Amino acid sequence: MTEPILFASSSFHGVILVIVILYAIIYNRLPKHLIFLLSIVIITSLLNHILTNKLIKWIDRIIVTITLISIALYVLYNNNNDNNNDNIVKYAIMFAVFMIIVLYLLTKYSKHQYINGSNDMFHKNYALYHIGCHMIGTFLIVYIVLAM
Numbered sequence: 001m002t003e004p005i006l007f008a009s010s011s012f013h014g015v016i017l018v019i020v021i022l023y024a025i026i027y028n029r030l031p032k033h034l035i036f037l038l039s040i041v042i043i044t045s046l047l048n049h050i051l052t053n054k055l056i057k058w059i060d061r062i063i064v065t066i067t068l069i070s071i072a073l074y075v076l077y078n079n080n081n082d083n084n085n086d087n088i089v090k091y092a093i094m095f096a097v098f099m100i101i102v103l104y105l106l107t108k109y110s111k112h113q114y115i116n117g118s119n120d121m122f123h124k125n126y127a128l129y130h131i132g133c134h135m136i137g138t139f140l141i142v143y144i145v146l147a148m
Helices: 004-026 032-050 054-077 084-115 126-147
Strands: none
Touching: 004 032, 004 126, 032 054, 054 084, 054 126, 084 126
16 A cells, blocks of 8 residues: 655655755765665655555665664764764764664554554554654754764
């Protein structure tokens, strides 16, 4: 089942990420492998949210997972200096990655409950949790590119 609101969210956040990726390329703000992964994430996310293909869905999940791990490793091991503020920023970024994972799992749980008959607002709004993943992920990349 396609979700038009998730496709709209992917499109909106994808445009923002394309602009940020172009900035990162011009000003050499990210390693090439992260630029490549983020570009692929945009494509697979758009395809995942417009098509009802299980293969594309799983490819998107795998690419997003690899990208999140790569971002986490990049943040943890890319340090210009080891002062206390840098550590606080790293912990905040790692918390954002954690929140993306939690929101994604909450999305899947709520969607499953909604499909199986739960009609309360918590389960009915499962797409909003997934949009939260898009929002936090986009903010995370923008922050890493512009502030790190």
